[in-house]
Amino acid sequence: MRAGAEASVAPRRNERPAFALLGEEGLRQCLRRMHLVRRFEEAAEQSYIRGLIHGTMHLSIGQEASAVGAVAALRPDDYILSTHRGHGHCIAKGADPRFMFAEFFGKDTGYCRGRGGSMHIADVAGGNLGANGIVGGGLPIAVGVGLSAKMRRSGQVCMVFFGDGASNEGAFHEALNLAAIWKLPVVFVCENNKYGMSMSTARSMPVANVADRAAAYAMPGVIVDGNDLLAVVEAADEACARARRGEGPSLLECKTYRLRGHSKSDRNLYRTKEEIEAWRARDPIARLRDALVEAGRLDAVEAEAIEASAAAEIEAAVEFARTSPDPDPAQLERDVYA
Amino acid sequence: MPDTTLPATRELSYAEAIREALAQAMEADPRVFTLGEDIGVYGGAFGVTGDLVHRFGEERVIDTPISELGIAGAAVGAAITGMRPVLEFQFSDFVTLAMEQIVNQAAKIRFMFGGKASVPMVVRMPAGSGTGAAAQHSQSLEAWFAHVPGLKVVQPSTPHDAKGLLLAAIDDPNPVLIFEHKLLYKTKGHVPAEPYRVPIGTAVTRRAGSTATVVATSIMVHRALEAAEALAPEGIDAEVIDLRSLRPIDTAAIEASARRTGRLLVVHEGVRTLGIGAEIAAHVAGSEAFDFLDAPIMRLGGRDAPLPYNPVLEKAAVPQVPDIVAALRSLAAGG
Secondary structure, three states: OOOOOOOOOOOOOOOOHHHHHHHHHHHHHHHHHHHHHHHHHHHHHHHHHOOOOOOOOOOOOOOHHHHHHHHHOOOOOOEEEOOOOOHHHHHHOOOOHHHHHHHHOOOOOOOOOOOOOHHHOOEHHHOEOOOOOOOOOHHHHHHHHHHHHHHOOOOOOEEEEEEOHHHHOHHHHHHHHHHHHOOOOEEEEEEEOOEEOOEEHHHHOOOOOHHHHHHHHOOOEEEEEOOOHHHHHHHHHHHHHHHHOOOOOEEEEEEOOOOOOOOOOOOOOOOOHHHHHHHHOOOHHHHHHHHHHHOOOOOHHHHHHHHHHHHHHHHHHHHHHHHOOOOOHHHOOOOOOO | OOOOOOOOOOEEEHHHHHHHHHHHHHHHOOOEEEEEOOOOOOOOOOOOOOOHHHHHOOOOEEEOOOOHHHHHHHHHHHHHOOOEEEEEOOOHHHHHHHHHHHHHHHOOHHHHOOOOOOOOOEEEEEEOOOOOOOOOOOOOOHHHHHOOOOOEEEOOOOHHHHHHHHHHHHHOOOOEEEEEEHHHOOOEEEOOOOOOOOOOOOOEEEEOOOOEEEEEOOHHHHHHHHHHHHHHHHOOOEEEEEOOEEEOOOHHHHHHHHHHHOOEEEEEEEEOOOOHHHHHHHHHHOOHHHHHOOOOOEEEEEOOOOOOOOHHHHHHHOOOHHHHHHHHHHHHHOO
């Protein structure tokens, strides 16, 4: 999408640089993907409440701009590594919600044939090397993906998502150090939603920002409003460009907020209703839609059509998943080699 | 009575055999590279990589900072995106710092992603006691990993197998952990010059015998052979099987031998309690071979204690030749 700055999108005075970076189609696609993420997760929540699925899930409702915006700066052959709160990253990278929902339902048609579930959705062919059930688990892997891209001289970038909580893991520090000394094409994207489960960043970190930690690894540490898709795109684009120039990794911190609890067990005992409501008012989807309408890039009718088409796609995806076959227990050991 | 038909032998040390395998794999396949702590100009803590950095350059023989978790992840990430990393941990004890990447990531990715990715990485680790390095540099942790579906675990006991198992591991599309015994690095043996593979998952009979079967791993193979020779004049004729691979495990070879001899002793350096010997004993006890046993199955393994520093204590902590001799005598007399 980065390459999609069509001639029709001439830069206008005082316009956000992301408009030119994404182009007309790219902007619409971002809005649509944010709707897809939101609808996917709302449908997932509904499916859970209705008893259609078991297991757990981690919803990113409210964080759609950081996922969709950061991935919008990538090329199709670039890689991402995602987290336990990864539905947004997966859709942003172009995954088919039908196969995602099928995985969520544990069906044989799912991305992982029902072996992974919500926390392990991967679309390897699409460059999504997987969500991860271990906090910080993807960070050291990103070093290897970046190393591989560099050794193969492929020009690819690896973007790895993680949360504020993961920045307190040793894996974070080892990964940033290695990527920095080897000047690897890795973009570290921290989605700081203020809480590692119930532990606030104010209690878990002695520094104010995760980005402050970049200084220890001599890489740029950029703070961005994670609920402003355009700002995320701009910052991610610069980090990717730096990676492709061979100048090494960057740390991008998207300040955002998860409107839902950590998982289904969360009773929100560690934060206030007022705080949640204040962030609800900063909804990233409405914000992008309003920005596009205000800039004359989209009218209200088009905006509604985009939302409706995303809703229809998710509805069809749920139906696909619901009617898909379960895996055959006789095939349990199919991918076991030792 | 010199036998002039003996094949010409080519002697290499265990360490040299590993280095030769690495070099041949890197020559044959540009995807193969190796990374680890002090494996470059230093040549590796045990001298295994030696001059490889001068032959293949710093881009393929990568010296890393002391970041075991990070470099394990680097191997996982490179492996899932088309490379063939061979990772060296300086001591197998240090794998404890990298458990997350090996157990949660490398072992699970292929299965967890529905077979749509694989992790062709190799981890080489110097293991075992006998060097006076005490409790944090002497362990034999291979059974931990053999307990994890998704990890292949091998223990070469000879220079020949050190080369052949490493080349097989590099070819393998899945993660393979190689536990190399520190005391074996300088031992010499015949190693063919050309590349060859020793299939992972196959045991080999090192000494044929009829009185009892000894299943041994790593350095215990040599101790078992010594014990068998010492007992031969007494009419105790032990068969010694070198297990070579813990996962997958060659249960067929163990069962077949146990049926033939009717007596089974398992010897390994790792702690006996909940060790690989327990798995082998349980397997045989639950198999048809059980009907052919004339005596209870015996196990020798490391004592239930951290490895001590004092050399007398250190030797006492793991099976030695006299322990195997005594066990075999008892086994032969039993039943």
